[in-house]
Amino acid sequence: MALAMVARDLDAAIAGDVAKRLVLYARRPGHQSQFSPVLNAQVKGDSPFAELIGWIHSNLDAPLDVPSLAARACLSERSFHRRFVAATGETPARFVETARLDTARMLLTRGLSLKSVAAQVGLFPPARLTEAFERRFGIKSRLFRDMHAAL
Structure with a gap:
């Protein structure tokens, strides 16, 4: 609620900076990213892609390649890529x-199966999820689930 007041009274970018500074750990535990890309995208409150970003998060199981996203944004692929970056x-x-x-x-912290998680986030088959998860977080998805689902 306090961040909403800062955004209303000052600016969405300032509220985003405050949110980033309120992170208590210098490095988050549990293989967590320090800052959320969603938060970073929302910081730019006037982003022309705010609606598309929301749609992406609601449709992670859909094909989300550049041609599809560019068409959804009514832009050429090149213009979409450049403007999105x-x-x-x-x-x-x-x-x-x-x-x-x-x-x-x-989803893995909820103890869901790799097959279920892979299908929900569009990284199917589960081997694709496992490979991407380990590349990004440095831990196998099954091990992460087993470590965190019991907590």
Whole structure:
């Protein structure tokens, strides 16, 4: 609620900076990212991709390649890629992968099966999820689930 007041009274970018500074750990435990790409994208409150970013997070199981996203944004692939990077600081592919892996990490803490998680986040078959998860977080998805699901 306090961040909403800061955003209303001052600016969404300032509220985003405050949110980043309120992170208590210098390095988060549990293989967690320090800052959320979603938060970083929301910091730019006037981002022309705010609606698309919300749609991406609601449709992680859908094909989310540049041609599909560019068509959804009514832009050519080249213009979409360039503008998306300018607005978010990440390529569309990296942004989508991060969104999928962050959601997968959250679902794995609930003890869901790798097959179920892989299907929900669009990284199917489960081997694809395992490979991407280990590449990003340095730990196998099954081991992460087993370590965190019991907590």
